[in-house]
Amino acid sequence: MTSTAHGRVRHRRSVARRRAVIGGAAALGLAGAALVTTSLMSSAGAATAWPEDKGEQAVSKTIEVSGSRDGGLKRYYGSGALGGDGQNEGQDPIFKLKDGATLKNVIIGSPAADGIHCMGSCTLQNVWWEDVGEDAATFKGTSDGSTYAVQGGGARKADDKVFQFNGAGKLVVNKFQVSDFGKLVRTCGNCSKQYQRDIIVNDTDITAPGKSIVGINTNYNDTAALRNIRIHGDSGKKIKTCIRYTGNNTGAEPVETGSGPDGRYCQFTASDITYK
Numbered sequence: 001m002t003s004t005a006h007g008r009v010r011h012r013r014s015v016a017r018r019r020a021v022i023g024g025a026a027a028l029g030l031a032g033a034a035l036v037t038t039s040l041m042s043s044a045g046a047a048t049a050w051p052e053d054k055g056e057q058a059v060s061k062t063i064e065v066s067g068s069r070d071g072g073l074k075r076y077y078g079s080g081a082l083g084g085d086g087q088n089e090g091q092d093p094i095f096k097l098k099d100g101a102t103l104k105n106v107i108i109g110s111p112a113a114d115g116i117h118c119m120g121s122c123t124l125q126n127v128w129w130e131d132v133g134e135d136a137a138t139f140k141g142t143s144d145g146s147t148y149a150v151q152g153g154g155a156r157k158a159d160d161k162v163f164q165f166n167g168a169g170k171l172v173v174n175k176f177q178v179s180d181f182g183k184l185v186r187t188c189g190n191c192s193k194q195y196q197r198d199i200i201v202n203d204t205d206i207t208a209p210g211k212s213i214v215g216i217n218t219n220y221n222d223t224a225a226l227r228n229i230r231i232h233g234d235s236g237k238k239i240k241t242c243i244r245y246t247g248n249n250t251g252a253e254p255v256e257t258g259s260g261p262d263g264r265y266c267q268f269t270a271s272d273i274t275y276k
Helices: 033-040
Strands: 056-059 063-065 068-078 095-097 101-108 116-118 122-129 137-139 147-151 154-156 161-165 169-174 177-179 183-187 197-207 212-217 223-232 240-246 255-259 273-275
Touching: 063 101, 095 101, 101 116, 116 122, 122 137, 161 169, 169 183, 183 197, 197 212, 212 223, 223 240
Parallel strands: 056 068, 063 095, 068 101, 095 116, 101 122, 116 137, 122 147, 122 154, 137 161, 147 169, 154 177, 161 183, 169 197, 177 197, 183 212, 197 223, 212 240, 223 273
Antiparallel strands: 240 255
């Protein structure tokens, strides 16, 4: 398949790109989060305008990454077996990161297959998804100490989830921008192996249309902290901030039990969310 990086057209609204301002990391509300978050948030500036690609590369077989890989802002897109752009479960990713790996300065075009899989702790720095496939990134580490950092970058045109949090540990999304999406982050609601998971979303620009920022499972004691969130183009406040579910390990559809801050699982206040 030839590159369609400039167009799996879904007739969505165009998005005004805003420059994110630097937000504080203090009082993030998760046990031990301040130290972890400070170290993760120090490596890059706030998300800015979408970058121009510096060439492109078709990917017909998943690229495995160990250590650090700098893509030089090249656009990577799926072809052959990775040429799908739908929501079918079980697709292979464009990039597969081993535990501790870093991927930076990458544009993922269309078809995007299943984006990026992190098999353990990972860092995604200045990574941009032009047209999200199944998911932009899936986090799969099995250790409670796994930490996943999304630093800068952005995603748009996600029919469902941007970040799928299937594994254990903590996910920090910092200085990110997302538009035209379903859910920014969802902890797995019905995986056969379930974990307790923590999420921090900080200094991030959210542009409508969208459904929710985070979704978590309270019965597995998931937590989500939102700090310095700017929501654009949603005067009706239709984008839910933090949805609480009762998850399961049977594959059944999880049950939604509430949304908004509650002081325990959804850890933020009205002052953490600004509508533009």
